Amino acid sequence: MIEYKADGYLDVMPYTASSGPWTAVDPDRQERRVVAYLGDPVTALAPLFDALRDAGWSVRHIAPDAGIEALRASEAVIGIVDFAQCAPTRLVRQVMGELAAQMRWVALLDEQESDPELLGLVGQYCHDFHRMPVDAERLLHTLGHAWGMGVLTHIHGPETEVELMSERDMVGMSAPMLQLFGDIRKISHTDCSVLVRGETGTGKELCALALHAHSSRANGPFVAINCGALPPELIQSELFGHEKGAFTGAHQRKQGLIETAAGGSLFLDEIGDLPVGLQVHLLRFLQEGQFTRVGGTQTVSADVRIIAATHVDLEQAVAEGRFRQDLMFRLNVIPLYVPPLRERPGDPALLARYFLQRFRHESRRQIQGFSEDALQALDQHDWPGNVRELINRVHRAVVMCDHKLIRPADMGLRARISGSVPTLDDAREKAEREAVHLALSQTGNNVSEAAKLLGVSRATLYRLLQRLGLAPTEYSSG
Numbered sequence: 001m002i003e004y005k006a007d008g009y010l011d012v013m014p015y016t017a018s019s020g021p022w023t024a025v026d027p028d029r030q031e032r033r034v035v036a037y038l039g040d041p042v043t044a045l046a047p048l049f050d051a052l053r054d055a056g057w058s059v060r061h062i063a064p065d066a067g068i069e070a071l072r073a074s075e076a077v078i079g080i081v082d083f084a085q086c087a088p089t090r091l092v093r094q095v096m097g098e099l100a101a102q103m104r105w106v107a108l109l110d111e112q113e114s115d116p117e118l119l120g121l122v123g124q125y126c127h128d129f130h131r132m133p134v135d136a137e138r139l140l141h142t143l144g145h146a147w148g149m150g151v152l153t154h155i156h157g158p159e160t161e162v163e164l165m166s167e168r169d170m171v172g173m174s175a176p177m178l179q180l181f182g183d184i185r186k187i188s189h190t191d192c193s194v195l196v197r198g199e200t201g202t203g204k205e206l207c208a209l210a211l212h213a214h215s216s217r218a219n220g221p222f223v224a225i226n227c228g229a230l231p232p233e234l235i236q237s238e239l240f241g242h243e244k245g246a247f248t249g250a251h252q253r254k255q256g257l258i259e260t261a262a263g264g265s266l267f268l269d270e271i272g273d274l275p276v277g278l279q280v281h282l283l284r285f286l287q288e289g290q291f292t293r294v295g296g297t298q299t300v301s302a303d304v305r306i307i308a309a310t311h312v313d314l315e316q317a318v319a320e321g322r323f324r325q326d327l328m329f330r331l332n333v334i335p336l337y338v339p340p341l342r343e344r345p346g347d348p349a350l351l352a353r354y355f356l357q358r359f360r361h362e363s364r365r366q367i368q369g370f371s372e373d374a375l376q377a378l379d380q381h382d383w384p385g386n387v388r389e390l391i392n393r394v395h396r397a398v399v400m401c402d403h404k405l406i407r408p409a410d411m412g413l414r415a416r417i418s419g420s421v422p423t424l425d426d427a428r429e430k431a432e433r434e435a436v437h438l439a440l441s442q443t444g445n446n447v448s449e450a451a452k453l454l455g456v457s458r459a460t461l462y463r464l465l466q467r468l469g470l471a472p473t474e475y476s477s478g
């Protein structure tokens, strides 16, 4: 599972569609945390290597001139390249460059290192760098971060099962999402109808896909229809199909989506928009597994699991007579709720990183991540459009960003204003106090002169001094 550390670093890892969006990718993953050390492991570094091993890392020492194959064979995802011990030879550069897509590099540098060429190499290929003497704890943070990001960018060895970039991945690590993943796992093996609720863009369709992908129907079709996107007269024939001659233009019999979904799942998005006249047909299908094509008399059966979704309040629609109560009960055998993004602590930043990896290739620059205030802005934004909005903002930022780190403005978000905003009364009092202090100090505490400077009468200044709690007796009246 994912651990998201307080400092914003990703550690042990996300959920995939291949093994289930909510299943840990690989319980043995900890044992595969291999870091290659490229350099001469001088005795002074022994305590550092011990600290890495104690933290669960396997360290493989690789001679600087050992070449690419030796590094590949090490199965390391992270490479520490020790420029304090080894020179940036042509071979070292070549290894770093050629493996940049598969490994994340962390450089160790001498305390005073300033060679612009070496620093340029570090800037180009390295995830991070540390100067000697290395602080083991900080290095562990860097390695954890590099490793987590490495998994996100799909840079594990070829033997790995990680398929994070698949369409069905549901990324999330907040408590409400873990709860949702657990619920999906529990119900995916049943055939009961499910009603998925949640605001627009929260991932209801993804949820339906996940339910299907992990059900016994996974090898059958997953068919989706948006009930709000089609004119009412079309939905009936789309869902139930029609017979030849059923209406003008019906030149031949057409199979409806229910039949198309036979053996699989039918996802009815925006079910609240299903015209009332059609609801009775759907109810019949849910009760009997049978329906009739438009213009037909023959009863047709289909084995389909129904997953419906709505972002509107169906109870309200029932109260207003827009939705049949019996149909709502039938659909709502198992309710699922996808929480809005603003109620998923930590998920906006996680999703932003995930989508950055997806869109990275569209960028003109080598974007390395998000600035600290961008992560804060992601955390504080209200996300009315939920994950869909986040995807759009990150996509835009990746395309528009001209620097290595994405900033709040690149995503059209505001940087957090530090400190609290004062009330106008407080701001006015502060300004008055400062002006009075300045006037008095410039006039040697002479109230008459100070009043002149401030453009008020002596009496007004006395009243002001009283209001501000400054004892007038301390000042000369001039």
Ligand SMILES: Nc1ncnc2c1ncn2[C@@H]1O[C@H](COP(=O)(O)OP(=O)(O)OP(=O)(O)O)[C@@H](O)[C@H]1O
Pocket: 169, 170, 171, 172, 198, 199, 200, 201, 202, 203, 204, 205, 206, 207, 269, 309, 311, 351, 387, 388, 391
């Ligand atoms: N947890 C998630 N991880 C990764 N991608 C997600 C996640 N949730 C949603 N998405 C992506 O966000 C977009 C919107 O998701 P989806 O269409 O499932 O939302 P929805 O709730 O069905 O929206 P609507 O109510 O507007 O139909 C999709 O591109 C989807 O892949």
